Amino acid sequence: MSALNDLLNLDLFDYTDKIIAEYIWIGGSGIDMRSKARTLRGPVTDPAKLPKWNYDGSSTDQAPGHDSEVILYPQAVFRDPFRRGSNILVMCDAYTPAGEPIPTNKRFNAAKVFSDPHVVAEEPWYGIEQEYTLLQKDVQWPIGWPVGGFPGPQGPYYCGVGADKAFGRDIVDAHYKACLYAGINISGINGEVMPGQWEFQVGPAVGISAADQVWVARYILERITEIAGVVLTFDPKPIKGDWNGAGAHTNYSTKSMREHGGLNVIKKAIEKLGLRHKHHIAAYGEGNERRLTGRHETADINTFSWGVANRGASIRVGRDTEKDGKGYFEDRRPASNMDPYVVTSMIAETTILLKP
Amino acid sequence: MSLLSDLLNLNLSDTTEKVIAEYIWIGGSGMDLRSKARTLNGPVSDPSKLPKWNYDGSSTNQAPGEDSEVILYPQAIFKDPFRRGNNILVMCDAYTPAGEPIPTNKRHAAAKIFSHPDVLAEEPWYGIEQEYTLLQRDVKWPIGWPLGGYPGPQGPYYCGIGGDKAFGRDVVDSHYKACLYAGVNISGINGEVMPGQWEFQVGPAVGISAGDELWVARYILERITEIAGIVLSFDPKPIHGDWNGAGAHTNYSTKSMRSDGGYEVIKKAIEKLGLKHKEHIAAYGEGNERRLTGRHETADINTFLWRVANRGASIRVGRDTEKAGKGYFEDRRPASNMDPYVVTSMIAETTIIWKP
Numbered sequence: 001m002s003a004l005n006d007l008l009n010l011d012l013f014d015y016t017d018k019i020i021a022e023y024i025w026i027g028g029s030g031i032d033m034r035s036k037a038r039t040l041r042g043p044v045t046d047p048a049k050l051p052k053w054n055y056d057g058s059s060t061d062q063a064p065g066h067d068s069e070v071i072l073y074p075q076a077v078f079r080d081p082f083r084r085g086s087n088i089l090v091m092c093d094a095y096t097p098a099g100e101p102i103p104t105n106k107r108f109n110a111a112k113v114f115s116d117p118h119v120v121a122e123e124p125w126y127g128i129e130q131e132y133t134l135l136q137k138d139v140q141w142p143i144g145w146p147v148g149g150f151p152g153p154q155g156p157y158y159c160g161v162g163a164d165k166a167f168g169r170d171i172v173d174a175h176y177k178a179c180l181y182a183g184i185n186i187s188g189i190n191g192e193v194m195p196g197q198w199e200f201q202v203g204p205a206v207g208i209s210a211a212d213q214v215w216v217a218r219y220i221l222e223r224i225t226e227i228a229g230v231v232l233t234f235d236p237k238p239i240k241g242d243w244n245g246a247g248a249h250t251n252y253s254t255k256s257m258r259e260h261g262g263l264n265v266i267k268k269a270i271e272k273l274g275l276r277h278k279h280h281i282a283a284y285g286e287g288n289e290r291r292l293t294g295r296h297e298t299a300d301i302n303t304f305s306w307g308v309a310n311r312g313a314s315i316r317v318g319r320d321t322e323k324d325g326k327g328y329f330e331d332r333r334p335a336s337n338m339d340p341y342v343v344t345s346m347i348a349e350t351t352i353l354l355k356p
Numbered sequence: 357m358s359l360l361s362d363l364l365n366l367n368l369s370d371t372t373e374k375v376i377a378e379y380i381w382i383g384g385s386g387m388d389l390r391s392k393a394r395t396l397n398g399p400v401s402d403p404s405k406l407p408k409w410n411y412d413g414s415s416t417n418q419a420p421g422e423d424s425e426v427i428l429y430p431q432a433i434f435k436d437p438f439r440r441g442n443n444i445l446v447m448c449d450a451y452t453p454a455g456e457p458i459p460t461n462k463r464h465a466a467a468k469i470f471s472h473p474d475v476l477a478e479e480p481w482y483g484i485e486q487e488y489t490l491l492q493r494d495v496k497w498p499i500g501w502p503l504g505g506y507p508g509p510q511g512p513y514y515c516g517i518g519g520d521k522a523f524g525r526d527v528v529d530s531h532y533k534a535c536l537y538a539g540v541n542i543s544g545i546n547g548e549v550m551p552g553q554w555e556f557q558v559g560p561a562v563g564i565s566a567g568d569e570l571w572v573a574r575y576i577l578e579r580i581t582e583i584a585g586i587v588l589s590f591d592p593k594p595i596h597g598d599w600n601g602a603g604a605h606t607n608y609s610t611k612s613m614r615s616d617g618g619y620e621v622i623k624k625a626i627e628k629l630g631l632k633h634k635e636h637i638a639a640y641g642e643g644n645e646r647r648l649t650g651r652h653e654t655a656d657i658n659t660f661l662w663r664v665a666n667r668g669a670s671i672r673v674g675r676d677t678e679k680a681g682k683g684y685f686e687d688r689r690p691a692s693n694m695d696p697y698v699v700t701s702m703i704a705e706t707t708i709i710w711k712p
């Protein structure tokens with residue numbers, strides 16, 4: 001099908017100034033991503049210069065049929081790794097025609113939190129470790145797993161190599177380069193403990209851009225699995241039993257935490273998170289109770305705990321941070337299907353804005 | 357087959373001045389596209405400088421065997437995305453040797469309407485949303501659908517991504533670039549509500565060029581599905597039951613509608629369309645009664661209804677237009693297999709020329 005590839009890879013630069021912009025938004029379930037493309041007259045890199053658009057919200061469970069228009073506001077621009085050239089991906093959020101954020105638009109409130117002067121002053125940094133599982137297409141069973149059976153128990157797979165230990169590396173590596181090309185701050189990848197499960201990390205990113213980048217990284221990943229004929233899942237416990245779940249550990253620091261004496265600021269912040277444990281857990285992803293059992297490197301969902309270098313705790317503080325007296329900490333509670341707009345802004349709100 | 361690709365991709369510009377012109381016309385069903393190629397002495401960009409040609413009309417149901425020549429008049433030129441270089445696609449319409457348009461030539465009458473002084477003065481713009489379905493080649497069942505069964509119900513597919521939600525994106529994306537390369541004013545694409553169904557939009561285009569560009573875009577699409585080994589269908593209701601049909605919503609505006617006070621002009625135009633509902637419907641595509649049921653985002657075929665932002669109406673006016681007091685409206689009645697020469701000229705005739 002190389003004739004098809006020739007067309008897909010056409011560099012239109014010599015023929016037209018026009019570019020293609022793929023507008024991306026989050027659908028009615030809060031985790032499904034949708035996109036459609038439009039032609040623009042010339043290259044654009046500033047989201048403020050992109051036109052608003054609209055889509056049929058009645059087809060994504062976000063509006064009724066008799067009043068179906070949902071408006072897309074462009075918020076962040078990335079280079080399109082699939083169309084390349086000057087073509088772009090545009091991360092958007094969704095509003096009613098009257099200008100109100102629709103219920104599934106979690107970015108709007110997050111942006112409010114991140115523009116609070118106290119939060120701005122603290123320059124919150126995030127590093128998000130997105131875990132995910134790859135499934136065979138028609139059977140919804142992880143790739144590399146025998147259909148109707150199970151692979152050997154966990155042990156050899158974490159960061160493993162070899163055809164009997166690592167399944168789907170093409171997708172992971174293509175995703176890594178595609179994200180770097182797009183301008184996403186992807187900081188690493190690794191094979192995970194459960195075979196067919198992988199992780200990529202995005203960050204450090206400041207404020208709202210952390211979540212924008214995670215969502216676009218998720219979009220690029222699902223487009224790549226589409227090409228590969230494989231199904232992507234962010235389910236937090238895809239296989240019951242002695243198999244790891246999938247999380248989205250969120251690493252976090254503020255200016256005060258990164259400075260001299262920061263360890264005390266960190267401890268106070270963790271205390272505040274402890275007081276709001278139930279509130280956070282409720283917003284940290286559907287189905288998390290299947291994952292946070294206290295086993296498989298998690299803390300039980302009803303328990304709030306923290307520890308240095310402890311992967312069985314809700315919050316882990318790294319040995320480096322303890323030694324330097326400053327740094328960051330890792331909230332290990334969020335599930336892989338969490339909404340990063342919600343999680344990042346809630347952590348900032350609880351630790352910076354709330355007085356206990 | 358890399359040797360074949362080498363030959364297909366030969367750039368002849370260094371070797372010869374000669375150029376290949378692919379002459380395209382509409383066949384006897386009114387929907388099938390035909391084409392054949394000829395060599396020209398050098399590059400041509402003006403259709404009036406291209407020679408007329410002829411074809412065997414008895415092989416396309418357009419002429420009897422004993423008097424089979426049908427004459428092709430070149431009407432519009434586009435760059436050939438398959439042969440590239442200086443090679444061209446030529447959209448033609450068909451005449452008897454005596455110079456009369458043959459019965460399936462709908463362009464001739466459309467061109468007359470578009471050269472009427474009242475119509476010229478109003479500069480009619482069209483944006484056509486062409487929906488289509490991709491079918492597996494030997495079984496005529498949509499791509500991505502299990503043989504002998506059905507995919508999960510509609511919901512996840514509209515603008516969806518992922519190997520379990522979007523089928524055939526390669527065809528869609530290569531078509532997008534190929535059309536931009538060719539000089540077709542393709543303004544966007546999106547995945548549709550039924551899995552395996554897609555949409556592209558052509559426009560805004562003025563007068564007769566809307567029809568020319570849509571036909572050439574259809575031609576390029578079917579050439580691409582040919583490469584991909586997939587079958588293209590413009591059937592307006594390819595699958596019976598709780599599955600969306602395929603339409604060719606036609607967005608329309610005149611100079612008066614785009615100017616201040618345009619909203620009143622729009623309302624009057626819609627009124628006129630309402631008075632001629634049956635005539636329009638009769639010309640809006642074969643089999644449309646299977647699609648316009650009042651369900652699946654359509655209005656019932658016997659009802660004429662217009663509304664703002666309502667996808668269940670015959671005519672939809674966008675909220676932007678309502679708010680600005682001027683703009684355009686969307687005729688949602690045409691089926692995917694409509695002839696754009698007929699539909700665009702009929703809308704212009706009814707709204708501009710006709711006095712009720």
